[in-house]
Amino acid sequence: MTEPLLDVRNLDLVLSHRSGDLPILQDISFQIMPGETYGLVGESGSGKSVTSLAIMGLLKKPLKVSGGQVVFQGQDLLKLRPRRMRDLRGDRVAMIFQEPMTALNPLSTVGRQIAEMYVLHQGKSWREARRLAVHALDSVKVPNPERRVGNYPHQMSGGLRQRVMIAMALACDPDLLIADEPTTALDVTVQAEVLRLIKELCAARGTAVLFISHDLGVIASICQRVGVMYAGCLVEENDTVALFSNPRHAYTRGLMGALPRLGSRLTHGRQRLVDIDSVIADRSVLTETRFIMPRGAANGESA
Numbered sequence: 001m002t003e004p005l006l007d008v009r010n011l012d013l014v015l016s017h018r019s020g021d022l023p024i025l026q027d028i029s030f031q032i033m034p035g036e037t038y039g040l041v042g043e044s045g046s047g048k049s050v051t052s053l054a055i056m057g058l059l060k061k062p063l064k065v066s067g068g069q070v071v072f073q074g075q076d077l078l079k080l081r082p083r084r085m086r087d088l089r090g091d092r093v094a095m096i097f098q099e100p101m102t103a104l105n106p107l108s109t110v111g112r113q114i115a116e117m118y119v120l121h122q123g124k125s126w127r128e129a130r131r132l133a134v135h136a137l138d139s140v141k142v143p144n145p146e147r148r149v150g151n152y153p154h155q156m157s158g159g160l161r162q163r164v165m166i167a168m169a170l171a172c173d174p175d176l177l178i179a180d181e182p183t184t185a186l187d188v189t190v191q192a193e194v195l196r197l198i199k200e201l202c203a204a205r206g207t208a209v210l211f212i213s214h215d216l217g218v219i220a221s222i223c224q225r226v227g228v229m230y231a232g233c234l235v236e237e238n239d240t241v242a243l244f245s246n247p248r249h250a251y252t253r254g255l256m257g258a259l260p261r262l263g264s265r266l267t268h269g270r271q272r273l274v275d276i277d278s279v280i281a282d283r284s285v286l287t288e289t290r291f292i293m294p295r296g297a298a299n300g301e302s303a
């Protein structure tokens with residue numbers, strides 16, 4: 001049987017405070033198989049980003065992992081020395097973020113930043129790395145890559161900057177790409193192009209993807225399996241088709257009930273969008289309950 005590429009086991013994460021540890025993630029477990037695209041969906045503050053940062057070893061104080069394992073290609077990343085983790089990042093596991101402007105260096109050309117990946121991780125000469133950077137820009141469909149390598153990030157549109165981030169992330173052919181809301185800051189048409197690009201490139205290279213989004217539509221269009229997060233817990237997991245056709249957890253049903261549908265009575269103004277009571281602002285409830293139901297949903301009402 002194929003081993004999972006990534007096996008997150010019972011991950012707990014807390015916010016350390018003088019008065020004690022506040023739970024942020026509780027008992028998160030999921031697996032991603034080689035080449036699989038796995039989506040994490042959930043509302044703002046549910047813990048999607050901190051899960052990805054914990055996997056990448058990028059958590060900063062006051063957040064800290066308090067239990068569990070993150071097994072990647074057979075080794076527990078939580079036990080790796082910082083130097084080994086640095087080598088792994090960008091090489092075997094890469095990440096793209098919502099806002100490339102914060103991840104790119106504004107003082108360096110995009111060509112140099114991509115080339116750096118080949119120099120640092122693959123020992124290429126700068127001359128060869130520059131040639132590869134042009135090729136990488138071409139592979140993410142940046143027009144005129146020969147000219148664009150000389151651009152600074154601010155000289156590019158948001159969509160092009162995100163393509164540069166994808167080129168950097170995939171430069172070393174990682175086994176896992178973590179994409180944290182990579183299209184949220186883009187307008188809808190550019191969003192669709194960038195999604196298609198991620199899907200095509202990762203499928204062609206066999207790269208597994210952990211795709212994080214609050215947008216069920218985006219998740220449905222790209223992921224094979226989905227985990228639903230709510231208030232620091234993974235409340236449901238299933239194949240995308242099964243999850244959408246038969247959501248089991250009340251919160252998942254609530255999320256779907258909150259989606260407007262073209263052609264439904266909702267769009268003609270006769271039905272109200274369902275809203276979900278959130279407990280995320282009040283973390284104290286996490287210490288008392290594992291699953292939190294939207295009001296009414298527990299009674300079988302469509303939340």
Ligand SMILES: Nc1ncnc2c1ncn2[C@@H]1O[C@H](COP(=O)(O)OP(=O)(O)OP(=O)(O)O)[C@@H](O)[C@H]1O
Nearest residue numbers: 015024042043044045046047048049050051062214
């Ligand atoms: N640096 C930090 N210091 C303190 N608390 C934090 C920090 N980063 C995240 N948190 C808290 O951890 C919880 C989970 O946050 P996280 O950013 O993972 O949510 P998310 O699901 O990714 O939301 P979003 O979609 O808005 O990014 C939230 O309660 C958040 O306030």
